[in-house]
Amino acid sequence: MPASQPSTGHAGAPMRGPDFVLEKVKSWVERPGANAELLLGDGSLWKLKPGTKIYEAQRAVIEGVIRRNAELFVSGDKQHGLIDRLTDASPLAVQEISSTENSGRYSVAFWGPPSIYHLRMDRPWSTQALPLLRQSATSGASFGSPDLLVAIDPVTLEIVAVRPLASGKGATRH
């Protein structure tokens, strides 16, 4: 199985998939001179080639997620175990969502993080994510009581996964 290779996209290129997985890490194994292996809760196995800056950054994210017992979001080719990008997910509540779509995306502001994020409507998760984001904006959820688990691409600020947060899981802030 080939390992994760650098993409050829431009700076700020969106996550390419074609598969997108948000799961807990089941195992993370590094071996000297070999590809590292990442096994997620859905059974998908991903390989990472060591010795690059990208690898170091991805390893830090994976180890951080394991330390916090949090979910990891992976974009890549599941069949071949090729990772395009990965990031973590965090509990958040929506402050405001744009009322209309602009250039195929909705703008979203969360309580806490200062940046303005976006949801692309050509993504497979958009039909499920949009009502959850809208509901959060009117639910009374706030910085201290988030109601969503959200994964965000830190490079493009695209919202790449949204799930309702099980009650009582709001203690960890962004």
Place this chain on the structure above:
Amino acid sequence: MSSFDQQQEAIKRQFSSAPPASPVVSCPKGALTEQEANQWFDDFKCREQIPWDYPQDCCYNRAHVMARELQAVGVDVGKVWNYAPPSVFGNGLRVSTPHASRGYVEWTYHVAPTVPVVDPQGKVSRLVLDPSMTNGPITPDQWKALQGQPLSKLVSTDATPYYRDPSGRVFPAPTDHEVAQIFDRHREKRDDIRAEMKRNDTG
């Protein structure tokens, strides 16, 4: 007059009997001199555990850690919050930065600590310490102007709120462990952005 007395007089003549032109100004309790404010700024900016170059997020955590440390040594620290006007979409604060793939970040708000600083004339004014945006302490108005939204609203508070929403609801600080975890996560994201930008720069 003895030669010793003559020497004494000569020495006295070297010094003016007039009051000093620039008297040493006393520093009010809780305030910093300009030099101290610059030293604190430089000291914070050198801290590698604080992700200054992650402008996408983290201002509230950075402000909290700086404020707490200044408070611990008796500085009368506060916070200044800059809010984009409603609706935030299309009206966000905008700051140019080499640390974002678009070349800028767009915010709904921004926060940083403020400290009272006494100038050589003895005048005390509040300055903002924000190593994520500037190279030294600046006035709140200068800090606001850097965020590119003339209609934004500046609000000053004491150091207590960890997060304050635009309506004025405030939220207390999380535990030290959580604060450290937030820095960990934000450094990871900062490093991910760096690596992605680098690999795309180099093809």
